[in-house]
Amino acid sequence: MATVNTSAAVPNIEVQPASPRESVHHIHLSHAEKSQAMSQQQQQPQQQPQPQQQQRSRPRTLSISNLVGKARRAYSVSSAYPPKMIHPSLVPASLQPPAESPVDGDVWFRPKDVTPAQRRNSVAAAHRKYEDFEQKMEAAPLLILVSTYLNYFVLILLGHLRDIIGKVFKRKEYAHLRINQGYAPIVSDFDSFYTRRMYMRIRDCWNRPITGVPTRKTTVLERSTDDFNRTFKLTGRKIEALNFASYNYLGFAQSTGPCADAVEETVRQYGITASSSRAESGTLDLHRALEQKVAAYVGKEDAIVVSMGFATNSTTIPALVGKGCLIISDELNHSSIVFGARLSGASIRVFKHNNMGDLRMLLREVISQGQPRTHRPWKKILVVVEGLYSMEGSVVNLPELIKLKREYKFNLYVDEAHSIGALGEHGAGVCDFYGVSPSHVDVLMGTFTKSFGAAGGYIAADRAVINHLRLKNHSFIYAESMTPLVTQQVITSMGIIRGEDGTDDGQKRIQQLADNARYFAARLRQMGFIVYGDEGSPVVPLLLFNPAKISGFSREMLKRDIAICVVGYPATPIISSRARFCVSASHTREDLDHALEQISEVGDLLMLKFKAQ
Numbered sequence: 001m002a003t004v005n006t007s008a009a010v011p012n013i014e015v016q017p018a019s020p021r022e023s024v025h026h027i028h029l030s031h032a033e034k035s036q037a038m039s040q041q042q043q044q045p046q047q048q049p050q051p052q053q054q055q056r057s058r059p060r061t062l063s064i065s066n067l068v069g070k071a072r073r074a075y076s077v078s079s080a081y082p083p084k085m086i087h088p089s090l091v092p093a094s095l096q097p098p099a100e101s102p103v104d105g106d107v108w109f110r111p112k113d114v115t116p117a118q119r120r121n122s123v124a125a126a127h128r129k130y131e132d133f134e135q136k137m138e139a140a141p142l143l144i145l146v147s148t149y150l151n152y153f154v155l156i157l158l159g160h161l162r163d164i165i166g167k168v169f170k171r172k173e174y175a176h177l178r179i180n181q182g183y184a185p186i187v188s189d190f191d192s193f194y195t196r197r198m199y200m201r202i203r204d205c206w207n208r209p210i211t212g213v214p215t216r217k218t219t220v221l222e223r224s225t226d227d228f229n230r231t232f233k234l235t236g237r238k239i240e241a242l243n244f245a246s247y248n249y250l251g252f253a254q255s256t257g258p259c260a261d262a263v264e265e266t267v268r269q270y271g272i273t274a275s276s277s278r279a280e281s282g283t284l285d286l287h288r289a290l291e292q293k294v295a296a297y298v299g300k301e302d303a304i305v306v307s308m309g310f311a312t313n314s315t316t317i318p319a320l321v322g323k324g325c326l327i328i329s330d331e332l333n334h335s336s337i338v339f340g341a342r343l344s345g346a347s348i349r350v351f352k353h354n355n356m357g358d359l360r361m362l363l364r365e366v367i368s369q370g371q372p373r374t375h376r377p378w379k380k381i382l383v384v385v386e387g388l389y390s391m392e393g394s395v396v397n398l399p400e401l402i403k404l405k406r407e408y409k410f411n412l413y414v415d416e417a418h419s420i421g422a423l424g425e426h427g428a429g430v431c432d433f434y435g436v437s438p439s440h441v442d443v444l445m446g447t448f449t450k451s452f453g454a455a456g457g458y459i460a461a462d463r464a465v466i467n468h469l470r471l472k473n474h475s476f477i478y479a480e481s482m483t484p485l486v487t488q489q490v491i492t493s494m495g496i497i498r499g500e501d502g503t504d505d506g507q508k509r510i511q512q513l514a515d516n517a518r519y520f521a522a523r524l525r526q527m528g529f530i531v532y533g534d535e536g537s538p539v540v541p542l543l544l545f546n547p548a549k550i551s552g553f554s555r556e557m558l559k560r561d562i563a564i565c566v567v568g569y570p571a572t573p574i575i576s577s578r579a580r581f582c583v584s585a586s587h588t589r590e591d592l593d594h595a596l597e598q599i600s601e602v603g604d605l606l607m608l609k610f611k612a613q
Contacts, residue, residue, distance in 0.1 A: 114435035115425060140530060140545055140610050148545045148575045155547065159197030163189055194570075202551035203229040205566055211238070213255045216586040218243040218563055241563040242595055244581045249422045249538050250509045251586030252453030252493040258501065259453065262492040263485045270484035278304075279470075282481035290487050291458070293494055298420070298428060298446070299438035300460035302467075305490075306475040307482040309447035312457030313415060314340040316445065317384070319472035320413075320465075321346040324379040326366055328410070330354065332392060337384055337415060346382075347372070353392070356400040359383070363408045381410040387419030387430035391572055391580065393533025393541055395423065398430050402440045413443040421451025422538050427497050427510045451497075454489040456482045513538055513585040516592060520583050523596050528609030532578070540581040541567075542599075542608075549606050550577050556605065560598040 166174045177189040204225065212219040220239040223232040252259055266286070276282030287305060295303040306312050317340030321327060325346040329337060332353045341348050349366060352358040363381075370377050383405070385396045396414070405412050416429040424432025429446065431438045438444060443461045448454040459469060470476055497506035517538045524531045530543040544550055547568060554566045557579075568577040583592075603609050 140543065144545050144610060145575055148547070151547055152574060155198055159193060162197065163193070198547070200229050202547075202554075204232070205551050205554040208563075209234070210563075214243055214246040214248060214253055215251065216243055216248075216584060216588075216591060217241065218246065220558070220563055239558065239561060241558065241561045242591055243563050244583070244595065245563045245565040246584070247418075247450040247582055248453060248584045248586065249451045249513055249582070250427070250453075250493070250497070250506075251584050252451070252489075252496075254453070258496065259489055259492045263488050266484050266488035272485065273483050274481045276481065277476075277478055278481045279477040284481070284484060284487070286484055286487040286491065287481065290482075290491050293491060294458045295460055297494060297498065298416075298444050298460045299431065300444060301463040303458050303460040304466055304469055304473070304476055305448075305456055305458045305482055305487070306473070307456045307479055307486075308475065309417060309449050309455070309457040310336045311475045311479065312445055312447065312459060313337050314343065315473050315475040316443075316459050316469060317341055317382075317413070318344040319469055319474075320344075320443070321380060321382050324371065324376075326378045326381045328359070328362060328366070328381065328383045330385050330389075330396075332389055333384060333386060334390065334415065334417070337386075341384070347378075353389075354385075354394055354397055356397055356404060359401075360404060363404065363410070367408065381408075382413055383410050384413045385415070387414055387416040387433075388423060388537060388539065390418050390539055391541065391567060391578075393537040393539040395419070395433065395534045395537065396430055398434050398436055398441075402436060405440065411442045412440070413445065414441050416444060416446040417457070418450055418539060420446035421497060421510075422513060423536070425510070427451065427506070448486070448490045452490045452493045454486045454493070456486060456490075509585040513583065516585065516587050516589075517583045519589070520581065520592050520596070523592075524599070525611075527596070527600050527603065528611040529599075529603060530610050538583045540583060541578040542581065543610070544577045544579060544608065545575060545610075547577060549608065552606050553579055553602060553608070556602045557598065560602070562595055562598055 163174075163177075167178065171178075174189075176187075177185055177192075179185070204223065208223070209221040210218050211221060218241055220241050222235045222237040222239055224235050225232050246253065254260060270284065270286070274282040274284055278287070290305055291303045294305065295301060306315075313334070313336035317327070317337065321344050323345045325344070327341045327344065327346045327348045329341060329348060329350050330353055331350045349362060351362050366378070366381070369375065383401070385401065387396055387398075388394075389396075398414075401412065404410075414430065419433070420429040421427045423430055426432050429444070430436075431441065431444075443459060443465065445457065445459050447457040449456075459466070459473075461469075495501055496503075497510070499506055514536050517536055517540065521531055521533060521535075521537070521540045524540065524542060532541040532543070533539060544553055544566070550566045550568050554564060557564050565580045565582070566578070567580055572578060581595075
């Protein structure tokens with residue numbers, strides 16, 4: 001017997017099987033009996049049919065197109081990720097994702113060694129795994145945002161008008177921007193527009209020459225200009241300024257002390273340079289000693305060191321991934337990471353800054369879809385993040401990132417250029433900050449320019465990866481090796497941080513940096529400024545927004561004998577211009593209070609206390 005559901009939604013036909021005896025009985029019913037049975041059926045309350053799987057309109061057919069489509073769908077998903085429709089009991093235990101568990105009990109933490117501060121940081125990271133950085137940051141008033149866009153619009157409009165008038169009435173002055181005797185200009189007017197019409201107005205805020213040692217104070221050489229910042233000349237005046245512009249996090253940029261003494265002795269023994277690349281005759285015993293010390297410091301089997309921090313990223317990433325691979329990068333990663341990713345030839349996808357929810361969705365998409373056009377599985381997936389973001393002062397959510405790594409089986413690359421030495425109770429970086437074992441990060445990168453008062457960078461990983469990089473990394477093969485004096489500076493400063501000199505000077509510097517960073521950022525927020533950055537970050541960005549206030553803030557602070565760094569587009573989003581304060585362990589509480597007092601005065605002058613408004 002067939003029962004038809006006449007619902008207004010999607011019609012569903014349910015076929016109820018009947019025995020042969022019942023079928024014959026219904027066939028021999030009279031017309032009156034049929035009418036009576038139908039009336040009784042209508043009086044009874046109608047029961048909703050149980051939802052069943054929708055039946056195919058036609059049976060499966062065996063064809064070449066169906067086989068090709070089925071094979072393509074099966075090949076587009078890596079075998080390491082079981083389909084969602086498979087019952088968990090049918091999936092091997094090795095392929096099942098880890099069950100959700102509290103942060104304190106996860107197997108990739110070291111519960112016996114985790115300190116209360118590390119446990120607190122990890123718990124805080126678990127609570128902000130779906131946090132949106134843009135929503136987290138305090139927003140400026142709408143009037144400020146509108147005026148910022150209007151200012152940029154007026155600057156761009158006036159710049160184009162000046163170019164049009166100049167090409168008509170000042171042909172010689174603008175000849176380098178036009179086709180001259182059949183030669184195209186090397187730099188066109190459009191390519192250089194931002195530099196000529198916007199950056200040139202405030203060019204005096206950057207590239208300020210200094211002299212002496214950039215410690216807690218630095219000596220700035222005053223400049224003047226007579227042609228609207230096109231050229232500068234020194235006035236001969238020296239400004240002794242409180243230094244918040246240098247990356248001297250732990251205060252090792254010194255001309256006296258154990259580091260300077262060790263470097264001086266190294267110069268006498270090794271000279272100034274190795275005069276060769278590492279692959280030829282430029283590998284010194286100092287280099288191998290430093291590599292072993294770095295590997296032990298960050299908790300990896302081996303490491304290599306290179307002579308330039310920027311090249312550490314830009315030459316290592318192409319040596320690890322290539323065509324057929326996928327790089328998933330945080331949207332606010334450093335330009336060296338972006339440059340290296342583009343050189344690699346791998347596909348690149350970007351996720352929202354430090355947003356683990358967005359990263360999870362992106363991972364599901366790229367793994368299920370595979371490579372473009374062919375839908376083959378990716379050869380490898382490399383997720384690249386920074387430990388401490390230099391323009392935002394935010395710390396990567398490493399515990400949640402490791403959970404995603406265990407679930408989706410990607411490789412993890414962490415840039416610790418700003419976090420190594422500056423984060424963690426032992427200064428060992430973001431892994432030390434959270435109490436996470438470094439074994440769960442595939443590649444750890446860092447530089448020696450921030451916390452160690454030196455130059456160059458390192459890559460730390462498993463020994464097989466490092467041996468591969470010694471043959472593929474262009475900075476290791478072709479670039480000149482790290483100079484002996486820089487190498488010794490890193491060895492000595494890292495030994496002080498680890499307490500190998502028999503003192504607690506290193507631990508005092510780490511604690512002093514953390515205290516200074518928390519105090520400085522908290523006081524700025526109390527004053528009414530909009531400040532980015534996580535707690536304990538030595539990078540403290542203060543939002544300026546308006547392009548005119550970039551130069552105004554920088555010049556006013558220099559008048560008050562304080563050296564700072566201001567940042568604008570394209571290093572930041574167009575409406576997020578900021579002043580970046582780099583706090584150091586060498587700063588005293590009196591230094592911080594004096595700087596805060598001057599910042600408050602300039603903030604009132606330029607109306608920068610947006611929270612108070």
